[in-house]
Amino acid sequence: MDLNEQQIQRRQALLKLRELGINPYPADVYNIDFNSQKIAKKFNEDEDDKDLKEISFAGRLMRRHIMGKASFGVLQDELGSIQAYFNRDELCPSDDKTLYNEVFKKILDIGDIIGVRGYVFRTKTGEISIHAKELTVLSKSLNPLPMPKEADGKVYDAFTDPEQRYRKRYVDLIVNPQVKQTFIKRTKAVSSMRNFLNDKGYLEVETPILQAIPGGAAARPFITHHNALDIPLYLRIANELYLKRLIVGGFEGVYEFAKDFRNEGMDKTHNPEFSQMELYVAYKDYKWMMDTTEQMFKKIAFDVNGRTDVVFGKHTIDFGKPFERLTLFGAIEKYTGVDVSNMSEDELRSTATSFGAEIDESMGKGKLIDEIFGEKVEHLLIQPTFIMDYPVSMSPLTKKHRDNPELTERFELIVNGKEIANCYSELNDPIDQRERFEEQAKLMERGDDEAMFIDQDFLTALEYGMPPTAGIGIGIDRLVMLLTNNDSIQEVLFFPQMRPESKTEKVIELSDNEKAVKQVLVANNGSLEISDLKSRIEMSNKQWDKTLKGLAKLRVTKVAKLDDVVTVSIV
Numbered sequence: 001m002d003l004n005e006q007q008i009q010r011r012q013a014l015l016k017l018r019e020l021g022i023n024p025y026p027a028d029v030y031n032i033d034f035n036s037q038k039i040a041k042k043f044n045e046d047e048d049d050k051d052l053k054e055i056s057f058a059g060r061l062m063r064r065h066i067m068g069k070a071s072f073g074v075l076q077d078e079l080g081s082i083q084a085y086f087n088r089d090e091l092c093p094s095d096d097k098t099l100y101n102e103v104f105k106k107i108l109d110i111g112d113i114i115g116v117r118g119y120v121f122r123t124k125t126g127e128i129s130i131h132a133k134e135l136t137v138l139s140k141s142l143n144p145l146p147m148p149k150e151a152d153g154k155v156y157d158a159f160t161d162p163e164q165r166y167r168k169r170y171v172d173l174i175v176n177p178q179v180k181q182t183f184i185k186r187t188k189a190v191s192s193m194r195n196f197l198n199d200k201g202y203l204e205v206e207t208p209i210l211q212a213i214p215g216g217a218a219a220r221p222f223i224t225h226h227n228a229l230d231i232p233l234y235l236r237i238a239n240e241l242y243l244k245r246l247i248v249g250g251f252e253g254v255y256e257f258a259k260d261f262r263n264e265g266m267d268k269t270h271n272p273e274f275s276q277m278e279l280y281v282a283y284k285d286y287k288w289m290m291d292t293t294e295q296m297f298k299k300i301a302f303d304v305n306g307r308t309d310v311v312f313g314k315h316t317i318d319f320g321k322p323f324e325r326l327t328l329f330g331a332i333e334k335y336t337g338v339d340v341s342n343m344s345e346d347e348l349r350s351t352a353t354s355f356g357a358e359i360d361e362s363m364g365k366g367k368l369i370d371e372i373f374g375e376k377v378e379h380l381l382i383q384p385t386f387i388m389d390y391p392v393s394m395s396p397l398t399k400k401h402r403d404n405p406e407l408t409e410r411f412e413l414i415v416n417g418k419e420i421a422n423c424y425s426e427l428n429d430p431i432d433q434r435e436r437f438e439e440q441a442k443l444m445e446r447g448d449d450e451a452m453f454i455d456q457d458f459l460t461a462l463e464y465g466m467p468p469t470a471g472i473g474i475g476i477d478r479l480v481m482l483l484t485n486n487d488s489i490q491e492v493l494f495f496p497q498m499r500p501e502s503k504t505e506k507v508i509e510l511s512d513n514e515k516a517v518k519q520v521l522v523a524n525n526g527s528l529e530i531s532d533l534k535s536r537i538e539m540s541n542k543q544w545d546k547t548l549k550g551l552a553k554l555r556v557t558k559v560a561k562l563d564d565v566v567t568v569s570i571v
Contacts (some may be wrong), residue, residue, distance in 0.1 A: 070233035202253035216240030366394035
């Protein structure tokens with residue numbers, strides 16, 4: 001194990017603690033009376049509060065200012081930080097001053113976790129502080145923290161590189177404490193959604209993650225092998241089919257917060273492991289679910305941020321107003337002027353090509369329409385919009401439209417150009433469902449590795465009879481991105497999937513779009529705010545995401561976020 005100078009010094013300090021008879025990792029319970037927020041609130045309300053005359057507090061030592069017989073330190077806990085005052089003679093009332101002179105002044109390092117007992121007071125400069133009467137070492141830090149430095153009002157060496165932040169989230173949370181707020185809001189969003197559903201009387205359930213047949217979505221699965229049974233198993237791509245089995249079994253409303261897995265590319269809105277909530281309610285349809293979804297999102301936004309509108313980048317998105325409702329074909333025609341509703345597969349293929357969509361020979365009509373929508377329409381839908389009535393070929397689990405058998409009763413909720421939710425009036429005709437599965441099997445034979453498997457047991461369940469049902473899946477990660485003003489899914493996942501760190505340099509030719517971005521950056525001293533950079537280059541959102549992803553993968557550029565400013569820079 002190769003150690004740098006600071007790591008060596010910290011291990012020497014560890015040995016010194018043990019030589020002094022101090023356990024650097026004690027097992028005893030350390031009782032804490034107050035956190036930093038509670039101390040500040042309570043002291044501001046009543047400085048003479050007797051509860052503050054004798055408190056116990058623990059946190060990580062983040063700063064230290066030694067002044068001979070007295071010193072100050074800043075301790076950081078889960079909710080913030082507070083100053084602590086250490087006086088040699090009060091900390092060490094006997095003749096033995098080792099705890100102050102040796103331990104505090106020389107052996108402790110920035111990043112160590114300590115406990116203090118004492119009382120709360122206000123310094124001459126007005127800062128609320130803890131006057132420490134006792135000090136306990138709770139955990140010795142062996143690695144130095146990447147602490148930012150301040151000079152002339154500017155911050156230097158901040159821990160802002162996204163790749164390092166995601167790989168070492170534990171460090172990110174320590175030195176960038178504002179990051180915690182994102183994950184606190186994530187928990188609030190999930191709790192709000194769960195409370196909304198529980199108040200309606202729906203039952204939270206759990207369904208299998210390892211499945212013999214992956215179903216419920218069009219996606220490529222991860223495959224593994226069960227040794228005892230000697231069979232292949234798949235990580236679930238959705239939990240839909242099992243939840244609908246429960247509706248067949250007699251439950252009228254069930255939901256699950258699920259981890260799902262899809263073996264697909266990674267970008268700013270996709271992670272191979274992601275969270276979604278799926279809800280199924282008997283005797284309802286997709287129109288009812290639209291109304292319910294509006295109510296739910298309004299409540300979540302308010303519970304998380306205290307208001308129904310949220311700022312995301314340069315847009316203000318309002319979840320408090322009725323969501324716009326457009327048909328899929330109507331949305332394509334509105335934003336392109338082209339009616340694709342009656343086009344043949346060849347005509348759709350030609351139209352998709354003319355729009356610059358990426359297609360291949362395995363794609364049927366449904367996939368081609370989806371690509372056209374994704375290329376020309378989706379990124380323009382900023383305010384919450386229900387896109388309704390998808391063709392049958394795009395929706396193998398959806399009931400046919402009551403007014404047009406060529407369409408299905410389905411909607412996707414699009415917000416800020418991204419799908420947030422997907423809903424069906426669930427198909428409960430077992431004969432129709434079997435035919436749809438068989439059509440999916442034909443697409444699989446053509447090479448579509450995202451086509452659905454035929455789930456014979458699910459078909460059997462439908463044959464026992466499933467009531468009319470509305471179902472919806474809501475992407476938790478993308479919802480949290482909106483609520484926290486983060487444009488990357490990695491920012492709202494504690495531990496996003498990362499590529500292995502590169503060991504060798506590879507020479508790879510840049511695409512034209514990648515060259516264009518690099519040229520603009522070079523012409524602007526190697527760095528620009530992302531909004532400024534994007535305004536100088538004409539690309540669709542899809543092309544933009546692909547280009548930035550490609551440059552980052554090649555380590556040509558990096559994206560950094562400081563406060564609310566996102567910057568793209570040449571590496």
